[in-house]
Amino acid sequence: MRLPLKITKPLLGDLLVLLLGLVFVVVLFSTLWNHAPAAKVQIRLADKIYATYSLDQNRTIEIKGPIGITRILIDHGKARFASSPCPNQYCVHQGWLNHMGQAAICLPNQISLELLGGEKPFDSLNY
Amino acid sequence: MTIPKENQSIKIQTTADDHRIAKLAALAISLHLVEAILPSPLPGVKPGLANIVTLFVLYRFDFATAAWVSLLRVFASSLLLGSFLSPTFALSLSGAIFSLGVLFLGQYLPRQFFSAVSLSILAAFAHMAGQLLVVRFWLIPHAGVAYLIPIFMAAALVFGVVNGLLTNYLLNMNPSKQEG
Numbered sequence A: 001m002r003l004p005l006k007i008t009k010p011l012l013g014d015l016l017v018l019l020l021g022l023v024f025v026v027v028l029f030s031t032l033w034n035h036a037p038a039a040k041v042q043i044r045l046a047d048k049i050y051a052t053y054s055l056d057q058n059r060t061i062e063i064k065g066p067i068g069i070t071r072i073l074i075d076h077g078k079a080r081f082a083s084s085p086c087p088n089q090y091c092v093h094q095g096w097l098n099h100m101g102q103a104a105i106c107l108p109n110q111i112s113l114e115l116l117g118g119e120k121p122f123d124s125l126n127y
Numbered sequence B: 001m002t003i004p005k006e007n008q009s010i011k012i013q014t015t016a017d018d019h020r021i022a023k024l025a026a027l028a029i030s031l032h033l034v035e036a037i038l039p040s041p042l043p044g045v046k047p048g049l050a051n052i053v054t055l056f057v058l059y060r061f062d063f064a065t066a067a068w069v070s071l072l073r074v075f076a077s078s079l080l081l082g083s084f085l086s087p088t089f090a091l092s093l094s095g096a097i098f099s100l101g102v103l104f105l106g107q108y109l110p111r112q113f114f115s116a117v118s119l120s121i122l123a124a125f126a127h128m129a130g131q132l133l134v135v136r137f138w139l140i141p142h143a144g145v146a147y148l149i150p151i152f153m154a155a156a157l158v159f160g161v162v163n164g165l166l167t168n169y170l171l172n173m174n175p176s177k178q179e180g
Helices: A012-034 B016-038 B050-060 B061-081 B087-106 B118-140 B141-171
Strands: A041-045 A048-054 A059-065 A068-075 A078-083 A103-106 A113-117
Touching: A012 B118, A012 B141, A041 A059, A041 A068, A041 B141, A048 A059, A068 A113, A078 A103, B016 B050, B016 B061, B050 B061, B050 B087, B050 B118, B050 B141, B061 B087, B087 B118, B118 B141
Parallel strands: none
Antiparallel strands: A041 A048, A041 A113, A059 A068, A068 A078, A103 A113
16 A cells, blocks of 8 residues: 655644744753853852862862861862762762862762852852 | 353443543554664653554544543553553653643644644653653752753654654544544
């Protein structure tokens, strides 16, 4: 049996839905894949901002938190938890952060890193 | 020897509607199973061919039949695949419920402007949204899931269009009695 493939004219509403769908997907890509490089790292200890460092200068920072000393590494535009006395090591396993808006938190030692760009896109920690 | 009356086979009264729903659901289940063995580049990115059946039923019959076919497909396929009550089943069910919700509203769109393609795209988006909500709030409660949303939604758009076109084609091949 031969199936005739009828090409029907696309309907106006279909094109409209398709167009809106495309716009929706593009907006999702541009907002959620915001891979702008970061410029600074902000470190918080408990409820206070401990320090803000530029990511241009390599350095190791040692911070004393409630359960011990956490070491944070800044290296060529990226930052990470190098070591922490916490039991689960989630913060260390999160690895290098280099995009604006990324964050890593060590809850047991009450220390968090947040990468900032020239301008802050959104406050991910308060959100 | 005569069979005692209480041992005779039990007859369930079925209507023509029940038979139709069962046949259409069987079709949807087979499509679902074929899809389950297809490899996928990303878990969760699937064409959703079974939704063609749901859409076809919505156009040829009514919303209630489409909902029956869709939900029966979710339950029966999960039993056949051995994923009943597993996370896969939860994803499938929430996707089906969300897309049925959108189809319920979408069936009132004027037919002269909106064909099955529109409904298919909207249902695909809703299906993905329902699944992503389960992923975000139950399976992977981490904000990093957000990075995958654009990929999933792009896939939903592509497969939504393809499924919609296939549904239109099927509807043209099988004209309803009213349309002649």
